[in-house]
Amino acid sequence: MFHSTRGEKLVSSPMAILNGLADDGGLYVIDKIPTLDYHDLLEDDYQTIATKVLNKFFPEFSYDEIKKELDIAYSTFDIQEVVGMKKADRAYFLELFHGPTLAFKDQALVVLPRLMKLSKEKLGYEKNITILTATSGDTGGAALNGFSDVDGVSIVVLYPNGGVSAVQEAQMCSFRGENAKVLALEGNFDDCQTFVKEFFKNHKDLSLSSANSINIARLAPQVVYYFYSYVYLLRNGVIKDKEEINFDVPTGNFGNIFAGFYAKAMGLPIKNLICASNKNCVLTDFFMNGKYNKNRPFFKTNSPSMDILISSNLERFLYYGTKESTNEVKKLMESLNTKGSYDFKNPFDYFYAYSTDEKKTLEVIKEVYDQYKYLVDPHTAVAYNAYKKYSKETGDDSICVVISTASPYKFPQSVLEAFDIEERDAFKAIHTLSKKFNLEIPKVLNYPKVEREIISLKDSNSYVEEVVKCLESK
Secondary structure: OEEEOOOOOOEOHHHHHHHOOOOOOOOEEEOOOOOOOHHHHOOOOHHHHHHHHHHHHOOOOOHHHHHHHHHHHHOOOOOOOOOEEEEEOOEEEEEOOOOOOOEOOHHHHOOHHHHHHHHHHHHOOOOOEEEEEEOOOHHHHHHHHHOOOOOOEEEEEEEEOOOOOHHHHHHHHOOOOOOEEEEEEOOOHHHHHHHHHHHHHHOOOOOEEOOOOOOHHHHHHHHHHHHHHHHHHHHOOOOOOOOOEEEEEEOOOOHHHHHHHHHHHOOOOEEEEEEEEOOOOHHHHHHHHOEEEOOOOOOOOOOHHHOOOOOOOHHHHHHHHOOOOHHHHHHHHHHHHHHOEEEOOOOOOOEEEEEOOHHHHHHHHHHHHHHHOOOOOHHHHHHHHHHHHHHHHHOOOOOEEEEEOEOHHHOHHHHHHOOOOOOOOHHHHHHHHHHHHOOOOOOOOOOOOOOOOEEOHHHHHHHHHHHHHHHHOO
8 A cells, every 4th residue: 555745535546547646746656565575586687677566566456467577677678687797807797778769767657657557457447548748858758758559548647848869859750659649848958847736736727747756656677686796696696695785866856765675675685876977966975965945056967868857756756755644745845835945854864975077077977987998977977986985985995886877979979079079969969979989870779859948837727637637538
């Protein structure tokens, strides 16, 4: 069962999945965090580990029901193992970009539509549902791909105009389907995300759900790769049984790293969680000084998926950090809405946080390649630099899993810039990248010319309302 971070009303797994956001504006959390013994996973492949993890979160679905859907979902990945692991001394890059849109969002967004399908069946829900989602780049393409063949579900994606990479934009705008609409909003990602939350609150007459990590069914599949990573390292003799390891996570909306929080709470031997941010360092400052303050300049950086000042999933963190006090969470969220800030003393001493600017991001891309002959994207570079800072600060030489969230091909111009190669055209940059580093170009990178549809903040509510009603009528 689940309830809101701002209230105690319990709902079933299927209802939480279909609602996406709770009626009171809060985020769903599981009523009692389950436990999972990683020893029971040592003989399992990724798909089976995922089934066992999700069955803990959503027991209303049978093991066989979940396994059947996951086998179909993960069949779209380009490697059997679903994720990859690359060694770099005491660090291991966990490659989460082997899905159909080359980013970690695929890990959850091939699963979410199938969990929604099961939820509709369990509840006998026949109405068409519209997925309304905001994206800083990767969620949009992954969500459009995931929901492309799901009956009874339509999708509307909003992204910040000029705030995503050329490849990310091409992935979204090249999508063709009668059940989908892609809109570029004049503003930044926070404007898109705030709009979505307000639209949910003000349109309870519409059948809406979310593909963002505010949806618990987007978050739960991300817990899987934490368990898989530990099992992989143990099976391959890298670590000993019960040995604690660290996870280093590039994050903007706090969903990716919060999945690690859940994994640790479920019993996985995680020592520390390292929160890596770019120049938009609102999370770094939060963990450093106990104040969350969105009243600051917004920067467009070369790691755009983390260009965020309002980290929605932090609300779940606050819920557990206040000893599960929904009243305290409501006060903190009210302060954020009215003042743009709140004070909070983090009670979890296993969180570390670091930020990296654009210049250093490029330097790290080159450093990693020069040392390991391994090419990383800007977000992964931000994470790796945080790992190096953490190691220097603490002297901790524990094995660390660095979450690699995207293929270098998602951000080819920035990767080339790290090697002093300038290429303004993103798709020419893809071929230059392939030639210079002898890397095969993923087949999915074949898009027509981008045709964007731009809407203003002023007109967004009425326009999106019209779009949703049109999609629901189909």
